[in-house]
Amino acid sequence: MLNNVGRQTRPEGAGGDTEMPETFTGNRALNLETPLIFEQGVPGRIGVDLPEPKKVKAKLGGLARKGRIGLPDLSEPQVLRHYVRLSRQNYSIDAGFYPLGSCTMKHNPRINEKAARMPGLGDIHPLQPESTVQGALALVYELAEWLKTITGMPAVAMSPAAGAHGELCGVMAMRAAHEARGEVRTRILVPESAHGTNPATAALCGYKVDSVPARADGRMDLEAFEAKLGPDVAGVMLTNPNTCGLFENDIRKIADLVHAAGGYFYCDGANFNAILGRTRPGDLGVDAMHINLHKTFSTPHGGGGPGSGPVVLSDALAPFAPVPYVVKDDNGYRLQEDVEGDAAQSFGRMKTFHGQMGMFIRALAYMLSHGADGLKQIAEDAVLNANYIRVGLKDVLHTPFDGVCMHEALFDDSTLKDTGVSTLDIAKAMIDEGYHPMTMYFPLVVHGAMLVEPTESETKETLDLFIGTMRHLVDKARTGNDPDFFKNAPRYSPRRRLDETGAARKPILRWAPEGTE
Numbered sequence: 001m002l003n004n005v006g007r008q009t010r011p012e013g014a015g016g017d018t019e020m021p022e023t024f025t026g027n028r029a030l031n032l033e034t035p036l037i038f039e040q041g042v043p044g045r046i047g048v049d050l051p052e053p054k055k056v057k058a059k060l061g062g063l064a065r066k067g068r069i070g071l072p073d074l075s076e077p078q079v080l081r082h083y084v085r086l087s088r089q090n091y092s093i094d095a096g097f098y099p100l101g102s103c104t105m106k107h108n109p110r111i112n113e114k115a116a117r118m119p120g121l122g123d124i125h126p127l128q129p130e131s132t133v134q135g136a137l138a139l140v141y142e143l144a145e146w147l148k149t150i151t152g153m154p155a156v157a158m159s160p161a162a163g164a165h166g167e168l169c170g171v172m173a174m175r176a177a178h179e180a181r182g183e184v185r186t187r188i189l190v191p192e193s194a195h196g197t198n199p200a201t202a203a204l205c206g207y208k209v210d211s212v213p214a215r216a217d218g219r220m221d222l223e224a225f226e227a228k229l230g231p232d233v234a235g236v237m238l239t240n241p242n243t244c245g246l247f248e249n250d251i252r253k254i255a256d257l258v259h260a261a262g263g264y265f266y267c268d269g270a271n272f273n274a275i276l277g278r279t280r281p282g283d284l285g286v287d288a289m290h291i292n293l294h295k296t297f298s299t300p301h302g303g304g305g306p307g308s309g310p311v312v313l314s315d316a317l318a319p320f321a322p323v324p325y326v327v328k329d330d331n332g333y334r335l336q337e338d339v340e341g342d343a344a345q346s347f348g349r350m351k352t353f354h355g356q357m358g359m360f361i362r363a364l365a366y367m368l369s370h371g372a373d374g375l376k377q378i379a380e381d382a383v384l385n386a387n388y389i390r391v392g393l394k395d396v397l398h399t400p401f402d403g404v405c406m407h408e409a410l411f412d413d414s415t416l417k418d419t420g421v422s423t424l425d426i427a428k429a430m431i432d433e434g435y436h437p438m439t440m441y442f443p444l445v446v447h448g449a450m451l452v453e454p455t456e457s458e459t460k461e462t463l464d465l466f467i468g469t470m471r472h473l474v475d476k477a478r479t480g481n482d483p484d485f486f487k488n489a490p491r492y493s494p495r496r497r498l499d500e501t502g503a504a505r506k507p508i509l510r511w512a513p514e515g516t517e
Ligand SMILES: *Cc1c(COP(=O)(O)O)cnc(C)c1O
Pocket: 102, 103, 162, 163, 164, 165, 195, 197, 239, 243, 268, 270, 271, 292, 307, 308, 309
């Protein structure tokens, strides 16, 4: 019986929406509802027709599974429809505007994809002999040169697999440098507006995380920072531009102070697209900075990966960089794989192989197709677009910090006060309007935060429509004569308001046939 109908899309008691009649199937036009793939399975139904295997001698020593493995039995069209239907429910950057802040969800040019799929790059294996992958090694080398030039830094570790992994790399290099000097330092300073990965990285490396408060203008409190410095401080982890979308104006001073105290300066460079081609971290006194290739240099991300987080390093930290890395000599390109010779001080390896090759190809394609002038324009357009949104909304949504922002515009919920409508409600209503919501409730230093990052790749028309939508929603919240409107949103999505707390506290991660739990 289950197979005849889809499932209820509207939770009990979600409010009467007379404009949305139920359908017999549960489908809403192109928005299809079907049972779970496990519920669709019929024992014995099969999508392939293979010959009986010839008598083969089992080599598993009696360990072969005897029972069923619990996968549903389905025809090929059933499987195909299941996954195509799911993919159509997925909001993506290829479908619409994706204003998530601190994520840089920008267009991924198709030339990147074409380059990444070229057989000479797409079909190689990390265990191939070096002589057969000279072109791939040259590509990694050239990308590394671009990154060093753009950042004004002398060295780069290419293997980290994402931003957070890059932070781990940088902090491990800092720890190795302190250990080489025979110093034991136990504390890392992190501003309270930091991305959660910063304190997590410091803690993972065994450091005590010491939080530095923010000033009223959204930057790190320099006096509080100075007061916290001491001989036990290994370094500071600072994001610039920070997660409030603001440039840390005191950055040179911060670098000098931490260096004078014998510590290192880790700069979280995830927001590098705001300063690309305009400012070089090497000129700011930075010792280590990860660059999220999957943010600044396009390359698709989301759903957990893949990412790529190369880390540029100062002269002080370069000797401790992880292996492997590409070296160019008279015989061509080779990989420095072992902790010996020039790499004798390396802290070791972060990954089995050499990094995310597919991401390297896409990032270099992005750089080469923009050229030096185009890369500079990326930062200019990203900042211009964010400020266009800031100015377009600031009379209806309060901005907690005055003045020009960098690549993202930050609003708080003070103009929603007493309306009964929260940041979350606005986000849910945005879904009905066809937008992925902006980042909500982050950074934590701002009440009811709404963080919007348009990126450089959107048109003025897209930004105007977004501004118009947000003005409409805030206006609707403030005129206040339709309180159910927000509480019942989203109406048109495949799923509506979910029990997010229940899902987090009591997750049901395994499907079991009814009555067998
Ligand atoms: C995205 C981001 C990170 C983490 O990068 P991942 O690739 O997701 O691990 C760290 N810091 C900031 C400021 C970020 O925006």
